[in-house]
Amino acid sequence: MRLPPQAGERLDRSRQLTFSFRGRPVSAFPGDTIGSALFAAGRRVFSRSFKYHRPRGLLCCSGACPNCMMTVDGTPNVRVCVEPVRDGTIVQPQNVLGSLDHDLLSVVDRVGRPFTPVGFYYRTMIRPRGLWPYYEKFLRNVAGLGRIDKHAGRQGRYDTEHRTVDVLVIGGGHSGLQAARQAAERGDEVLLVDEHAPPEQPDGFELIAPGRAIGIYEGGLVPIDAGHVLFRVRAKRIVVATGVVEQPLLFPGNDLVGVMLPNAVRRLTRDWSIKPGDRAVIVAADERALEVAEDLEHAGIEVAEVVDLRGRNPQAIEAIGSRGRLRQVVVDRVAIHCDLLVASGSPQPAYSLLAQAGATIAYDASRGIFVPTDLPPGVEAVGRVTGETGAVAVPRASYDGAGGEKCFVCICEDVSEKDVKRALAEGFDSIELAKRYTTVTMGPCQGRICQLAAVRLYAREQETDESAIGTTTARPPWSPVTLGVLAGRGHEPAKRTSIHHRHKELGATMMWTGDWRRPYGYGDPQAEATNVHEAVGVIDVSTLGKLLVLGPDAAAFLERLYPNRFADLKTGRIRYGVLSTDAGRIMDDGTICAPGDEQFYVTTTSTGSEGVLEWFEWWNAVWGMDVEIVNVTGALAAVNVAGPRARELLARLTSTDVSNEALKYLDARQAHVAGVPCLILRIGFVGELGYELHCPSPHGEDLWDMLLAHGADLGARPFGLEAQRLLRLEKQHIIVGQDTDSESNALAANMPWIVKFEKDDFVGKWALEHVRDNGNREHLVGFEMANATVPPEGGQVVRGGRATGRVTSARWSPTLGKTIGLAWLPPELAEEDAEFEIRVDGRLEPARVRLRPFFDPDGERLRS
């Protein structure tokens, strides 16, 4: 099939490459594309069409049309006509049942005619409604494109690279290369991108090829898909040299295998030295397309007839085939036998990128094409994309035939001339509406080879001109792009505390909390909780957000931010605080202590630290107070030591007086513990005597080891998040985000004691005043179950058959011997001993309100 070696061919005939197609080896030369190698090996049918499963062959050979899409190494919808051959590639056809030459689904084309007009399934398959999923599944299987392997996972690595250059040239044809060279000679930094591998190495400028400009976005951003890298390019000057797209003609049989655009013939014969047929007919509207006759003759193909539309515009053109392959062409009733029909309407400038950048697209009636005008600043067009196409005939919107064959407007989605006429008759008369109804221009070619044809057809049918019809809006992506390249590298960053490796060594089950990896437990969470009640437990709480608020206005700043009072917080004391928005909603909570004058140490929830930091910084910017905020979350580790024997353990490791008189509940003290400088916070989230030890991160592991080693005989054991959640629930301590949501306020969350209405102002004051004066719709209260059932989080609270609330937390407490939880209830239910029911697995289980902490309700153990 190959012609003898010729000058200018892109092949390196000294070597051979082999890839597999449907499991059989196909040989190729370096320089071949998968498409050219298959064609050289005798393949003519490259795909089956979207709806009718008609055989389709090479049409454009330049990556524009959908006809050669195959699955290459598992990637569907690869246009093999432009995909370079690599050794060992596995190529499979797609959208066929059987083989490309004998596709069992082609029965749709023969019997399906009454069932397959545009919009058929919208109208027909909507009733009965319940059947649609089955219809849909069936349709997805018989119609469509390639399939992705849903279980394949991430293949390869995708990266993003940001680039800034003086000049970006899109398109490496004659004009593009010239523009790039000129700019480079002027000393500009130039980047040129082209869809194909270049024949020559660039001189003085950088080249990305193969690469595709996806669009021109706001601010002149041009993302370029270069396979596994997405370049985000910003240029002072963007030169668009995307050239033209040859347009197919509309005539019956225009999709037969053997009908090609001139450029396809040019590439097959010149680049790959392949003879595309034996006997050819040419129908063309411009000089450049007609020149293809010379290529054909050079390749030894007989040119039976040339129809120059500039001189003679026939009324009727029809391609007649058998088994989907072209056999003859009938031009105005004169039949010509041939196996190749080179047919093209006018060359349409590929204006899409320019239109995205803001250019106006105007119809040029004398040449029958749309041309870009009024380019925005910083964007230029050179070469044929500007509309410099020479003398061009305007072809008919469609040519008549005897009526035997379908005439396709859109080969991507199998939309025929008849379908478009029907859509117009149904009233879809605007091009944007008709596009959505018929799906013309919405297929893989994205209008490259069907938009102009569709516009011409609308104009003729509506007896108006093309400029009145206009074009559809050009939007990115201009070229198909894989989702992988848009997604970029698979980042799943994890934050780990400085004690992380100790948890792993202790056999912890790790879990995600926001970005953090934290121990869920060390095997038996309930036993861990019991150990905290009976002996002493240690938990890594390094994930807490930690902020230093410093400066002369620090106290006033916190006073304004929190509903609590801080002006009177003495040095060395701690206060629990809840942050509120101006809408009165709880945004975070934590403890605030005053280690020294004009110094506050603020802790936040583990997942809220970044939000709180931004919140603090923003209010500081608004108020302009004399305050510095320092984020020390990562710099400090923290370990909570809790349980009745916590003091005994701490006393072994520090020389500071940790007696109940010297270090009271809610006292803070700076001291060395096990030789590590620590800030000791005596607080009690888990309900037992407890000390939070905050120290520099590098010492975290050491401190942890010392606590466990010196507390071994006291029963010191680590406990995880699950145990902590149970322990805090026994105390009815809330977790922001778990027990509260974006609607919750501090009064409704049962914490009226933190809200100091007597303060002049604080963020959220008016909203909370409004809540105080008008009452809450619901309250957060504790409850216990009458039996051992543990209701799910989010479980429905039912009273008198009506849903009236929801469960936010629930656990079985081995210490209490019952199931306890927190729930949002309407005010009339939020009374001690009120009874209600919770839906669990469809059953209703009885529960009872408990307003006070389940464990140590008076906090005696905390203060002991």
Place this chain on the structure above:
Amino acid sequence: MSFLLTCPNCGPRDVNEFAYAGEVTTRPVGGASLRELTDYVYFRRNVAGVQREWWHHRFGCERWFLAERDTRTNEVLRVELPGPAETGAAHEPEVPETPAV
């Protein structure tokens, strides 16, 4: 959005580095009516034109700053760090009149 935004601290950067925090609002002072308070909390002017707004250089210097941006074109006319003069005394950011469009 893909325009460049100039951080007063770091210079022009891709807008994806920043967090947008909405138009500059005036927090009512004591004695405001419920209506005024509700407007402050829930209502925005949603200007089609030049708007004064807050930005945070989240993936950069983490500074908060003010920008004047045309919401129709994303053209940024001015950026500045908030100054004590603007947010001082009554702590009220000054909101320039926005041209009607």
